[in-house]
Amino acid sequence: MATIEERIAQFENMAEADPENEMAHFSLGSAYLQAGRAAEAAVSLERCTDLNREMSKAWQLRGQALIDAGWSDQAVAVLQEGYEIAAGKGDLLPRDAMADLLRSIGREPPELSEDVEKRAQAAASSGSFICQQTGRPGTKMDGPPFRGAVGEWIAEHITVETWQEWVGQGTKVINELRLDLSRDEDSATYDQHMCEFLGVPGDIASTA
Numbered sequence: 001m002a003t004i005e006e007r008i009a010q011f012e013n014m015a016e017a018d019p020e021n022e023m024a025h026f027s028l029g030s031a032y033l034q035a036g037r038a039a040e041a042a043v044s045l046e047r048c049t050d051l052n053r054e055m056s057k058a059w060q061l062r063g064q065a066l067i068d069a070g071w072s073d074q075a076v077a078v079l080q081e082g083y084e085i086a087a088g089k090g091d092l093l094p095r096d097a098m099a100d101l102l103r104s105i106g107r108e109p110p111e112l113s114e115d116v117e118k119r120a121q122a123a124a125s126s127g128s129f130i131c132q133q134t135g136r137p138g139t140k141m142d143g144p145p146f147r148g149a150v151g152e153w154i155a156e157h158i159t160v161e162t163w164q165e166w167v168g169q170g171t172k173v174i175n176e177l178r179l180d181l182s183r184d185e186d187s188a189t190y191d192q193h194m195c196e197f198l199g200v201p202g203d204i205a206s207t208a
Helices: 004-017 022-034 038-051 056-068 072-089 092-104 114-126 149-157 160-177 184-198
Strands: none
Touching: 004 022, 004 160, 004 184, 022 038, 022 056, 022 160, 022 184, 038 056, 056 072, 056 092, 072 092, 072 114, 149 184, 160 184
């Protein structure tokens, strides 16, 4: 399995090769955050939210990175904006996480405008399937894309559209890293990138 620094190098290469790839910047920012490189994480996650303003999870991690870097004043503005975006989409997990982050630095989440409240209620009652990784509504999978706990988690939390994005990104991973998936080590590297890209929780990813 690749170390966190090796994964950072891989994500840096992918973000440089495809600067408009929001998920490459998201993965890089997440990896920086895991490595304790908060300032760099904040920069990558800002690029991600610039490319896709609707990605609630990226706003959450960007706020966390700013707090970890000691830039609480900047974090407040980011978390307040991200909170309103997540609330308006009915994206409850990132919304609540951002509320907790604001309270951790002595601030309360903002009161929602009437328009955001209406959109939040509409999203909550629409029945749309929301991708846990991107925060975007999309198509729920008919079933797991492959066997095992990871495949089952993906079917329950990831939209078809995000899975298709991974298929394209996965091809780039194979080509850039010159992976031979018939080799156990290369297959494990591929699985690790997939789990990073899709946000599979660590305890489930470890079963891949």
